[in-house]
Amino acid sequence: MIQLAKRVIRQTINDKRSVMLILVAPLLILTLVYFLLGDSDYVATVAIDRDAVAAPVITALEQQELNVVGLTAQEAEQAADYLQHNEDVDAVLRFSETSAMDITLYEPSTKGATAMSEIQKAMADLNPSAETTISYVYGTQDQSLFDSLGYVFLALFSFFFVFIISAMALVRERSRGTLERLMMTPIRRGEVIAGYTLGYSVFAIIQAVIIVLYAIFVLQLSNEGNIGWVLLPMVLLAVTAVSFGATISIFAGSELQVVQLIPFTIIPQVFFSGLIPLDLIPYHLGNLSYIMPIYYGAAAIKGIMVYGDGFTEIWGHLAGLTTYALVLYLINTQALKKFRKL
């Protein structure tokens, strides 16, 4: 078993692309995600008819982080038309005869939402009794999307890259005939999968440490809990990924087919990983998350990083993940019977 683990390590190191995929690719993508979901200093533009709106309202609007532009009464009348021709304007604000607010937005988007929230702030300034204070049990209001969803990516990366590399290595082992040759030595069937898992675990641990340190100390991902506890579900996820990859390799005839199976194996897991709140998914489909290994890992990581949980709170998820890995391990050991009954 140790022999096999050593070989997996040596083989992976000799293949520069695999090393890059495990160690560099997660950092690259995480950095991209940081910029995509991170703090945005976008300033929305709101158009008003300065003649039709009361001066205090204009002043209140101008005091917010907003660009206020003027438009003519006729343009205000045809707000939709105006927005179509002026793409840099996010919202047109009008007041009806009963002095109710009438806001026209270009499309439902984050830009529109930014404009809305600034307008609401301006209105609250005018009328202090309408002011609302929002507080959160976990997290803060000015948290970026990266802060609130970053943990999902830690889980995804721990799983995905190790899955790809181990599934491909095992498919190669089948198609090149080395697995058959391996099974003609006195090695036990269980040792083959265990050896593979052990070998990739070494990379998984290095990967987890690098990702976590990078996310928390370089990208400043907010973390309420203990970094050590974050590593545990990440490494467990990677261990499950090796077994998952081994199982998928049974159904794949070539490395290309591993890629073809990604829509069935990885993409559903992305949706149920916590990226979309599970309670919002209709028809109780959220329950599907219980058959997806990434869910258990992501839930544990969320517990630690967002809620500041320790082992006593996350052990259930870790147990789920471990069960998953064990079941897959048994399936894989049985599948090797194709090569040798004993």
Added chain:
Amino acid sequence: MDIQLSHVKKSFGDTSVIKDVSFTIAAGEICCLLGPSGSGKTTLIRLMIGALPPDSGTIRFGDIEMPNRAILKRLGFMPQNDALYEDLSAHGNLKFFGGLYPIPKRTLDARIKEVLEMVELTGHSQKLVKNFSGGMKKRLSLAIAILHKPDILFLDEPTAGIDPVLRRKIWAQFQSLKAQGTTIIVSTHVMDEVVECDKGALLYNGRLIEYDTVNRLLDKTASGRIEELFFAASESEARP
């Protein structure tokens, strides 16, 4: 340790690949499995080493019935495709496969050196296998098969795609392994190679059409060419 096959049958789906094959390979002999491609040579080898269970019939190594895990360390197997780890060096491949057998580390290191010399790869031992030529891969594959000094060596088309000079060298190695007491079962579709062997087992469409000493097989032919026996078999099969 004799190898006895008794009424071995194997089919994949509806196609029957091995049809009731019985014969005994005596210990210490070189037995040649001869037949056109698709005749069932590889399947027969995989049945013998226990990689496939037979549908019916038995395969025995001495008193031990296959499949059996304990016997595996006494078998050597060189598959038809190279079955090497391309991302490892020649030495890395040998070290890995050798490590799976209960061989002390120092003995293994000495033995790796020895087999590398035997297959003339000493100078290339640190090179990655992906940079090897076809012939070098074959030789490394052979080196892995004989690394643990097996009592019985199974070679599936070991000389396919190899030039005549190297082929002669490889056969010389088989003869020296035989001299050390190794039983060798070698499959080939090159009819000329049969003269190197003690016994010839002629397979045709999954049936064992002849099994005898090579000299007697050659006596059965008019021209001294083994092909004749296959032509006869194909004619008798064509007749209803």
